[in-house]
Amino acid sequence: MAAPSPSRSTTHLVHDTFSAVAEQYAVSTVHAQGEDLPEILRLAALTGTEHVLDAGCGPGPVSLLLAPTAARVTAVDLSEPMLNRARRTAAERSLTNMVFHRGNLADLPWPDASFDLIVSRYAAHHWPDPQAVVAELARLLAPTGQLLLIDVMADPDPLLDTFLNALEILRDPSHVRDHSQAQWQAICQRAGLVAVPEFAWNLRLEFGPWVTRIQTPEARVAALQELLDGASTEVRQAFRIEDDHSFTVPSAILSARPV
Numbered sequence: 001m002a003a004p005s006p007s008r009s010t011t012h013l014v015h016d017t018f019s020a021v022a023e024q025y026a027v028s029t030v031h032a033q034g035e036d037l038p039e040i041l042r043l044a045a046l047t048g049t050e051h052v053l054d055a056g057c058g059p060g061p062v063s064l065l066l067a068p069t070a071a072r073v074t075a076v077d078l079s080e081p082m083l084n085r086a087r088r089t090a091a092e093r094s095l096t097n098m099v100f101h102r103g104n105l106a107d108l109p110w111p112d113a114s115f116d117l118i119v120s121r122y123a124a125h126h127w128p129d130p131q132a133v134v135a136e137l138a139r140l141l142a143p144t145g146q147l148l149l150i151d152v153m154a155d156p157d158p159l160l161d162t163f164l165n166a167l168e169i170l171r172d173p174s175h176v177r178d179h180s181q182a183q184w185q186a187i188c189q190r191a192g193l194v195a196v197p198e199f200a201w202n203l204r205l206e207f208g209p210w211v212t213r214i215q216t217p218e219a220r221v222a223a224l225q226e227l228l229d230g231a232s233t234e235v236r237q238a239f240r241i242e243d244d245h246s247f248t249v250p251s252a253i254l255s256a257r258p259v
Contacts, residue, residue, distance in 0.1 A: 011078065011104060011128065013173060013174040014078055014079075014126045014174040017172065017173075017174040017214065018058070018077075018078070018079045018081075018082055018174070021213060021214055021215060023085065024212070024213040024214075024215075025058055025059050025082070025085075025213060026059035026085050026089070028209065028213050029206075029209070030122075030203070030205070030209075030210075031058060031059070031061055031122065032059075032061050034203075035201055036121070036150055036199065036201065036251070036253060037061065037062075037065055039198070039199040039253055040062060040065065040066075040119060040121070040148060040150065040253065041065060041066070041069075043146075043148055043198055043199075043253065043255060044066055044069075044117055044119070044146075044148070046066060046069040046070050046117070047069075048069060048070070048071060049071050049116075050070050050071055050116040050117050051070070051071055051072050051074070051114065051115050051116050051117075052066050052067075052070045052072065052073045052074065052115060052116065052117045052118070052119065053073075053074050053076065053114075053115040053117070053118040053119070053137075053140060054066070054073060054074065054075045054076065054119055054120075054121075055076055055105050055118055055119065055120040055123065055133075055137060056076065056077060056078075056105060056120050056121070056122075056123025056124075056126070057075035057076060057077045057082070057083070057086055058077060058079075058082050058086070058122070058123070059082055059085040059086050059089070060075055060082075060085065060086025060089055060090065060098075061121070062119050062121050063075040063086060063090070063098055064086070064089055064090065064093065064095065066117075066119070067090070067095045067097055067098050068095070070097065070117075071097065072097050072098075072099065073097060073098045073099070074098075074099050074100075074101060074110075074115070075098060075099070075100050075101070076100075076101045076102075076103055076105065076108065077102065078102065078103070078104065079102075080102055083100045083101075083102055086098075086100065087100055105120075105123075105127065105133045105136060105137070106127075106129060106132040106133050106136050107136065108136055108140060110140055112139055112140065113140070113141065113142045113143065113145075114140050114142075115140050115141060115142060115145060116142050116144075116145045116146075117145060117146055117147075117148070118137050118140065118141055118145070118146075118147045118148070119147075119148045119150070120137070120147075120148070120149050120150065120151075121148075121150040121151070122150065122151055122152075123151075124149060124151045124179070124184075125151055125152065125168065125175055125176060125177060125178050125179075126174055126175065126176055127176060128176055130179065130187055131187055131190060131191070134147075134187050134188055134190075134191045134193070135190075135191045137191075138188075138191040138192050138193050138256075138258065141193075141258060143258055144257075144258075145257070145258070146255055146256070146257050147188075147193060147195075147255070147256040147257070148198075148253055148254070148255055148256075149184060149188075149195070149253070149254045149256065150251070150252070150253045150254075151178070151179075151184075151251065151252070152164075152178045152203065152249045152250070152251050153178065153179070153180055153181050153184075153200075153249075153250045153251060153252045154177075154178040154179055154180045154183070155180065155238065155250065156180050156182065157238075159234070159235065160234075160235065160238050160239075161178075161180070163227075163231065163235050163239070164178055164239070164249065165177055165178055166227065167224060167227065167228075170216075170220050170223055170224050170227065171210065171211055171214060171216050171220065171224060172214045172216070178249075181197060181252055181254065184254055185254070188254070188256045192258060192259050193256040193257060193258060193259065194256065194257055194258075194259055195254045195255065195256035196254065196255055196256075197252055197253070197254055197255075198252075198253045198254065198255045199252065199253040200250065200251070200252040200253075201251055201252075202240075202248045202249070202250060202251070203248065203249050203250075203251040204240075204246060204247075204248045205246060205247055205248070205249060206246045207224075207225075207228075207244055207245035207246045207247070208244075210246075211224065224245070225245050228241050228245045228247065229245075
């Protein structure tokens with residue numbers, strides 16, 4: 001019997017990891033709030049006629065934000081518990097124009113050009129094959145549509161890139177990679193999209209909640225603390241590492257449109 005492909009293994013790991021923490025992510029300050037959310041609403045510029053895809057919706061903060069001003073929002077996630085949490089909140093808010101689909105973002109069932117706006121927030125660093133996902137999202141995007149990609153951005157400096165991704169993987173083994181802005185622009189270009197940065201901010205990650213919401217094992221928490229304590233001056237300054245191990249990461253919204 002052949003061994004499972006890395007992509008399939010990672011997909012299962014993402015599903016299992018996040019299915020266990022839907023409630024924690026629904027109330028996470030980073031996910032339920034955030035200075036990027038008003039910018040997403042502004043950049044979406046919805047008029048009430050648009051069909052929106054929330055790609056990797058989690059407990060649904062983006063879907064819930066956009067549904068009041070969209071014609072329809074389709075929320076997609078690998079995790080049924082995440083979708084159930086989003087469904088519950090939608091029902092509580094009497095949002096009837098939201099539909100939910102469990103699926104893999106690299107292989108979605110809708111026809112070409114089905115969506116006017118596609119948004120992916122804090123999901124892309126879990127994609128085993130980001131090129132395949134972006135190509136699929138580009139296929140689904142209307143000719144005049146827009147893809148908003150929101151995530152932590154790796155630094156072009158290899159030292160800072162390696163440090164950040166080491167932290168991420170220690171905390172959450174389902175993490176694949178934080179890419180740089182330039183890398184995302186290249187990925188989009190190969191999929192026939194032109195991506196431009198629209199908003200950037202420094203996202204502060206409070207260490208305690210950061211490890212608690214994903215249920216990082218105690219031994220890995222200790223390893224993370226040791227890595228942060230041993231960081232060089234350059235790294236400490238770049239990530240603004242604090243005495244309680246909280247730190248800050250660069251994040252951005254990229255807007256990508258068909259060429």
